[in-house]
Amino acid sequence: MSRDRKEERTGFQESAPYHPDYDLQTDFVMVYGIDESMTERIKQWKEKGYIVHLMTGVAWGNYNSYLDGEVDGIPHWDEAQMGRHQQMILHGDQPVIPYMVPTLSFGRYLAEHIRIAVDAGVEAIHLEEPEFWVNGGYSEAFKREWQLYYKELWIPPHASPDAQYRASKLKAYLYTRVLDRLCAEMKDYALQRYGRVLRFYVPTHSLINYTQWRIVSPQSQLVELASIDGYIAQIWTGTSRTPNVYEGVRKERTFETAYLEYGVMQELVRGTDRRMWFLHDPIEDNPNYTWADYKQNYLKTVVASLLHPGVAHYEVAPWPRRIFQGTYPAEEGAGKENIPADYATTLLQVMHTLGNLDQNVIEIDQIPLQVGVLIADSAMFQRMKPDPEAPHPGKYDGTDPEGFQQEGDTELLDFSPFYGLALPLLKYGIPVRPLLLDHVRRYPGYLSPYHVLVLSYEFIKPEYPDIHYVLAQWVQDGGALIYVGDDSDPYHAIRAWWNLEQQDGKKKFGTKYHSPREHLFEQLGLKKMKSGIEIVGKGGVAWLNEHPADLTLSTAGANRLRQAVQDLIGMLNQPAMQWVSRSYFKIKRGPYIIAAALDESVSDEPLSIPGPVVDLFDAKLAVLNQVVMKPGEQALLYDIESGRPAAGGISLIAASSRIEALSESATGFQFVARGPARLQAAARLYSKEKPVSAQYFVQGKAAAASWEWDPDSQTVLIQYEHGNENRTEVHVRWSS
Structure with a gap:
């Protein structure tokens, strides 16, 4: 496991000065935050042998000197993100830390502070969480940006689906703009001043989580920026335990949600030269759980990430100080306690194992059916109910689920249109991958690895019509497309390419196609199709004429999707398209066996894995002759015989x-x-x-x-x- 730190396979972020209690001995450290102590903190971690990066928030931070006008003599509080009732959207209130509208002025302010970190010798910059809340868009700064971007006066986002969609597109654009300018300027500065090629990364939640939590971010737009070198997939217990609905039951499904979240982030960089680190967090921002709860959910996220072998770099923890020095509720409810010794040992075992996961992949059992569920950045653009009189729920960040349910809209938070397409297949052992619809037009052959695609325009919209030409050709060439949707989404009526006609030299909306599905089906030669299955060239289309959220409400709903897939691939009768359901996932990466036994699946039978293997989740690294996993359990194992060195020795x-x-x-x-x-x-x-x-x-x-x-x-x-x-x-x- 000995390796050069320059490989940067593992790292962590920390805002505190160096301390031996949380010196995790990874390859790099991300010194967090721009303040007067930043230069000294960078120096301390460098002296301990780390490659040092800087991480700071691009949407929020201790930027009150800018807000108060101390920087340029102009107060900038009008650049705070504001809600419908003119309340600031805050990240913290002691001191008041608002989320920002990323104006050009704010970008210049960040650049001057990042310049100090460049002068201190950091090798990379991480601009964290470019987030604009869905319930924002009411500040004076945003109104000015609207007028410049759309060349019209600002419209309140809650006024109509079109206004909400346009506001969200602008929010994503503003963060794309500030990141591009900021990164390009600082790269140029580092190269000119020091002859150093500075790298820029964006730590960001997954597209799935941002959509579910009702946040707008650039997401896949960032791959088009030459100034961005990669990402950190900020996926952890706090994002993945957000409840969803499957077969009528609403509950936390941490493993399955994490599997989908890591999957879409692997897709973000698939086929590119961009670096991706997968994040894990042994605890989370909500401090009210016990160590046993944190551990159970942490191990679920680790296994979920390792089932995506296209990524082999990891942020092993944010904030190790709060892990190894923090206290959390005791099991008996009597006070708080430090991390249990065995859990600390297990954490460190996992963290150091992660640095060795760049291995050849051996898929266990037969090659599975490759299924993609399409999702797009536009999913974030329609996360407000279109009724202007409807309640206007506040922000949800995973720390107060009960509070949000009381004052907000639980049904909206569930994000059932997406989970209705993904969970029925995932729960039956089909390795579903969330695919980025926007990538279809970016990368030739992006869809070629997949046998089946599941698509609905009831929660996403295609930004360009040429996406449909690619989808139609993919079906013609032998693909199986499952379309789920009844054209009922109010966002079909937004001002967009599919409902635009030129009449008497003027644009007229709402007259061509009722929904983008109609245009897609026209390209497939299925203009008159109502539902059912149709063969198209060497492939085919199955249409479930219902809203995808309905598939979450019962076992019958989930079965309708599963049956549609089986019926279509059965009709196509292609050797590569074989439906094999199972109650587990299991792959092998070099000597490492990664496995998850599924609950709510085709069987309650335990998953048995023969030994001898080492249990890497056990504090004593036990050698086991057999591992038997109950539904809902996960394992990370080391295969002793396949890992044994050929030459013997230590x-x-x-x-x-x-x-x-x-x-x-x-x-x-x-x-x-x-x-x-x-x-x-x-x-x-x-x-x-x-x-x-x-x-x-x-x-x-x-x-x-x-x-x-x-x-x-x-x-x-x-x-x-x-x-x-x-x-x-x-x-x-x-x-x-």
């Missing part, structure tokens, strides 16, 4: 430390372990002989290390403690 399997200088002699072996101070740690290694003793040394002082020998697997578990200075030497002897 080799690391897993550890809760960064292992360096592993060496073998005639009498034993030794290594250096680095990790957070004073935490209990473990390592399991292949060893040709049974040890007779083990010691670890911290600052020259020796202590006995505990060890367990497993003769069948010829592996040894060593348990020791990280030292106060994050460095421990471990010596193991197998002969005197």
